[in-house]
Amino acid sequence: xxxxxxxxxxxxxxxxxxxxxxxxxxxxxxxxxxxxxxxxxxxxxxxxxxxxxxxxxxxxxxxxxxxxxxxxxxxxxxxxxxxxxxxxxxxxxxxxxxxxxxxxxxxxxxx
Numbered sequence: 737x738x739x740x741x742x743x744x745x746x747x748x749x750x751x752x753x754x755x756x757x758x759x760x761x762x763x764x765x766x767x768x769x770x771x772x773x774x775x776x777x778x779x780x781x782x783x784x785x786x787x788x789x790x791x792x793x794x795x796x797x798x799x800x801x802x803x804x805x806x807x808x809x810x811x812x813x814x815x816x817x818x819x820x821x822x823x824x825x826x827x828x829x830x831x832x833x834x835x836x837x838x839x840x841x842x843x844x845x846x847x
Contacts, residue, residue, distance in 0.1 A: 756803040757784035757823070758791045768802060770812055773822070781820035782813035790824055 760783060761768040773783050784804070785791040791801055804812070810821060 756805050757786060757809060758788050758801045759784050759804045759809055760791060760795055761800050761802050763800060768800065770809075770816065772813070772816060772818055773825075775820065775822070779820055780816070780818040781822045782809055782818045783822045783825055784809055785824055794825060794827075 760771040762771050770782065773781050775781050785794070788801065791799060806821065813821070
């Protein structure tokens with residue numbers, strides 16, 4: 737908790753504003769779409785990174801991104817049901833891939 741509150745400073749503990757974030761996106765047909773994530777408890781969250789190398793380390797070097805301010809990101813994510821914003825996550829789980837069904841075992845009896 738910060739001991740000092742300043743009327744003109746929305747983030748008293750931060751020496752300077754964070755500036756635009758690196759936000760992961762998915763290519764669309766004519767534009768890009770925000771890539772949404774889920775928290776470990778299943779809540780939808782928007783994700784942003786303070787540096788491009790952090791995004792590449794977490795999501796891979798081929799992950800497309802755009803630069804957005806926090807207010808613009810929140811405005812875009814809110815209608816999609818994401819009220820949370822996660823900054824610089826360090827861990828992501830791999831995509832869920834369906835496990836192929838095992839063939840049923842058939843008992844064969846000799847006559």
